Amino acid sequence: MGMLIDGRWQEDADRTMQNGAYRREASALPSRLGQEVLAALAQTPERFVLVASSSCPWSHGAMLAWQLKGFADRMPLQMAGGPRVEGYAILPRGPLSVDFRHIxxxxxxxxxxxTGRATVPVLWDAHERIVLSNSSDDIMQAFDAAGTEPRLFPTELAEEMAAFLPRLFNGLSNAVYRAGKAQRQDEYEHATASVYATLHALEERLSNQTYLFGEAITAADLRLFATLVRYDTVYATHFRCTRYRLTDFPALWRFTRRIFQIPGIAQTVDFDEIxxxxxxxxxSHNPFGLVADQPEIDWLDRSGL
Structure with a gap:
């Protein structure tokens, strides 16, 4: 996987696997999203660059907020991807591609x-030439504070969302990775049990309401969408969460289609790149580099919406 050690790239360094189990390492990069930056985001968003990858769900969360909060026409987007040689590559035709080749x-x-992993998303300050944050949650909150409606982190839901988002991360968004990267049967079974239990709980929660916290979309919905939109394409196949498909859950399938069909959202989803x-x-899991077919799913189906 590779990482930076004392500012130098080490291709074979990897601290994510521990005794056959995948453990996501917390970032060592401090966030620089203070009030001055938030004011600049609102007034001169063109000064900043959102760096993201189409494949990464945490990148996708930041892209969704960038789109919904009115930054898509005002803040440049730099895509990263391709073969992971020295980690994520800076793809051509973006604002950072002249000066940089790798994240x-x-x-x-x-x-x-x-010292640490070089992950996406990244919010880059083109004036100061520094990473302001590599935390998807922090970037989403900054976009929410500086952008237009809708309010993705409503004050009245702050306590409930603060309790819910870690459960979503541990039970589903990160659990699919634990299942897919597991090198022990017990770790795989523990991870998939968490995935399936969380899917059932979310199905029940969304059976009688439009979004996770009622009738208004929030950051929690974007987080869930970024995982569910990838579920049948890669998590139910490549990551071996095979017991169910997204389409086996009527409420979750309806929820994911509803968000997919919000104007501008489909443009953030690239199934081929995913x-x-x-x-x-x-x-290690796909040594011959075969890419599975995309499932036949009608994302524009309006049934039940």
Missing amino acids: HQLYAATDKVY RRGYYLNDG
């Missing part, structure tokens, strides 16, 4: 002795 170079430019990003960058 890890953004981290090293910010901290010359940085499949390539997972299948072609997992040599």
Whole structure:
């Protein structure tokens, strides 16, 4: 997987696997999203660049907020992807592609002795030439504070969302990774049990309401959408969460289609890049580099919406 150690890229370094189990490492990069930055985001969003990958669900969460909060026409987007040689590559035709080739170079430019993974999303300050944050949650909250309606982190739901989002992460969004990368049967079974239990709980929750916290969309819905939109394409197949498909859950399927059909959201979903990003960058589980077919799913179906 590779990581930076003291500001230098080490291709074979990897601290995510521990005794056959996948453990996502917390970022060591501090967030620089203070009030001055939030004011600049609102007034001069063109100063910043959102760096994201189509395959990554945490990138997708930031892209969804960037789209819904009115930044898509005002803040440049730099895509990252392709073969993971030195981690994520900076793809051509973006605002950072002239000066940088790899995401890890953004981290090293910010901290010359940085040690850790070089992940996406990244919010880049083009004036100061530093990474302001690599936390999807922090970037989404910054976009929410500086952007237009809808309010994705409503104050009245702050306590409930603060309790819910870690459960969503542990029970589903990260659990699918634990299942897909497990090197022990017991770890795989523990992870998939968490995935299936969470799916059933979410199905019940959404059976009688439009969104997770009622009738208005929030950041929690975007987080869930970013996982569910990938479920049948890669998690139920490549990550071996095979017991169910998304379409086996009527309420979850309706919820995911509803968000997919919000104007601007479909443009943030690239199923080809999602499949390539997972299948072609997992040599230990897919040594021949085969990319599975995209399931036949009608994302524009309006039934029940």
